[in-house]
Amino acid sequence: MFLKDYIKDVYGAVSSLLKGMRMTGYYFTHHKEIITEQYPDNRETLKIADRFRGEVVLLHDENNEHACTGCSACEIACPNGTIKIINKFDISPEGKKKKAIDTFVYHLELCTMCNLCIEACPTDAIKMAQTFEHSVYDRSKLTKKLNNEGSKLREGIE
Amino acid sequence: MLSLENITRIIHEWLNSHFNPAIALDTEFVLVGVASITLFALLGLSLVWMERKVAAVMQIRLGPNRVGPKGIFQTTADTLKLLMKEGLVPDGADKFLFNLAPFIVMIVAMLILAPIAFAKNFQIWDINIGVLYLSAISSLSVIGILMAGWASNSKYSLLGAMRSGAQIVSYELSAGLSVLSIVVLTGSLSIKDIILSQQNGWWIFKAHIPALISFIIFIIAVTAETNRAPFDMAEAESELTAGFHTEYSGMRFALFFLAEYINIFIVCAIGATLFFGGWMPLHIGSWQAFNHIMDYIPSSIWFLGKTIGLIFLIMWFRWTFPRLRIDQLLNLEWKYLLPISMFNLLLTSLVAIMGWYF
Numbered sequence: 001m002f003l004k005d006y007i008k009d010v011y012g013a014v015s016s017l018l019k020g021m022r023m024t025g026y027y028f029t030h031h032k033e034i035i036t037e038q039y040p041d042n043r044e045t046l047k048i049a050d051r052f053r054g055e056v057v058l059l060h061d062e063n064n065e066h067a068c069t070g071c072s073a074c075e076i077a078c079p080n081g082t083i084k085i086i087n088k089f090d091i092s093p094e095g096k097k098k099k100a101i102d103t104f105v106y107h108l109e110l111c112t113m114c115n116l117c118i119e120a121c122p123t124d125a126i127k128m129a130q131t132f133e134h135s136v137y138d139r140s141k142l143t144k145k146l147n148n149e150g151s152k153l154r155e156g157i158e
Numbered sequence: 159m160l161s162l163e164n165i166t167r168i169i170h171e172w173l174n175s176h177f178n179p180a181i182a183l184d185t186e187f188v189l190v191g192v193a194s195i196t197l198f199a200l201l202g203l204s205l206v207w208m209e210r211k212v213a214a215v216m217q218i219r220l221g222p223n224r225v226g227p228k229g230i231f232q233t234t235a236d237t238l239k240l241l242m243k244e245g246l247v248p249d250g251a252d253k254f255l256f257n258l259a260p261f262i263v264m265i266v267a268m269l270i271l272a273p274i275a276f277a278k279n280f281q282i283w284d285i286n287i288g289v290l291y292l293s294a295i296s297s298l299s300v301i302g303i304l305m306a307g308w309a310s311n312s313k314y315s316l317l318g319a320m321r322s323g324a325q326i327v328s329y330e331l332s333a334g335l336s337v338l339s340i341v342v343l344t345g346s347l348s349i350k351d352i353i354l355s356q357q358n359g360w361w362i363f364k365a366h367i368p369a370l371i372s373f374i375i376f377i378i379a380v381t382a383e384t385n386r387a388p389f390d391m392a393e394a395e396s397e398l399t400a401g402f403h404t405e406y407s408g409m410r411f412a413l414f415f416l417a418e419y420i421n422i423f424i425v426c427a428i429g430a431t432l433f434f435g436g437w438m439p440l441h442i443g444s445w446q447a448f449n450h451i452m453d454y455i456p457s458s459i460w461f462l463g464k465t466i467g468l469i470f471l472i473m474w475f476r477w478t479f480p481r482l483r484i485d486q487l488l489n490l491e492w493k494y495l496l497p498i499s500m501f502n503l504l505l506t507s508l509v510a511i512m513g514w515y516f
Contacts, residue, residue, distance in 0.1 A: 028215050036218075
């Protein structure tokens, strides 16, 4: 019985080691698997992983309209106060007051790319962009206003 | 035909015809020394580059590719950097031993070079106890490592050195036993005789199962003896910073680094000599035509090819397997490798006596 276990041990060890060597051997012979990006050289053809999170952006369509209702769900969801939504009230032709965003303030220097704001957004107005060249000479440049000048809420989004 | 054998003969004859034999012999000593130091430097540079490239591709990376084509001058640049760095000696260190240790490790590596046959009739020293000499000298390197660990007066160095001591002393046994099985088959301790006995086929094919088992044990044991991953407990970056050479910097560190790669080359050369016929071309029994074609490839190419193949195998191990814990390491040796290699030695003896090999 002891001898059987002993041989089984040796066999199991050898076969699992060979399995590992087959994996690395496969990578050694298949150079197309190499995932290194030679970054500054291949800036134009750079391929970034789909789930990479670079910064939060507010999506605008061609009519300069966005989907942000100013509900502040992202601001509440943010764990370290990266987002600040400043609201204003538009007065519609019928004389009704309507809430809209005045400024969507985003502090890139505070953001940890945790993705909680994107998940909290009820209208999918914001998303994570894949840009990553964020270095600037002045810290104040990292505080961004996400909504474009003169943009407004898209029709039909409540 | 230009071969290493002819070059040495021409030099030898020229020296003897122009000077008296004593001066000629001394000149040859110096030439051999210079040649082996040059070989060491070239080996160090090329093997480090090879290691980095192999590691990179196995980990789906590119590896060094900036200095020179495919990064082949990367290691030269690194060595130049190390040459210019200051070699610090810690205050609490034993200065004499601390400075001596890297040289001991290097000298041991150089000594093992003596009986290795690099090509047909191209050997520094053909002694009739070549294999015994090899196994005796190769265990000396642990003294250099222990010396470095003790003299550094640092906890990491000492722990690394102690581990290395335990490891080399244990694995020396199974390495020796697996080498013995080839000695049993050949009936000679001389490297030259061992190679010549593989005229009609390499031992790993001729002596089938026992040779295969002893080759596997040999390659595991020498990986451990050279302190390479998965047995790199003496260095163990993640546990002991750099193990026995934590306190070393500059050229002294480079010597340790170089010695590691020289040792890999040497143990692979020994493995190639014992199991794959050294410089002997691939011969299959009595296939005369095939054997003649194989003889056209120079013997030095055969030797280097086999050695680099084995070096690649050891690098493959390093970049695949996780590091063993010290108790697992000793378990592997004393509970598995040693009994198996003892049993294998018996089996080999049986095969040799009954003539069950080709």
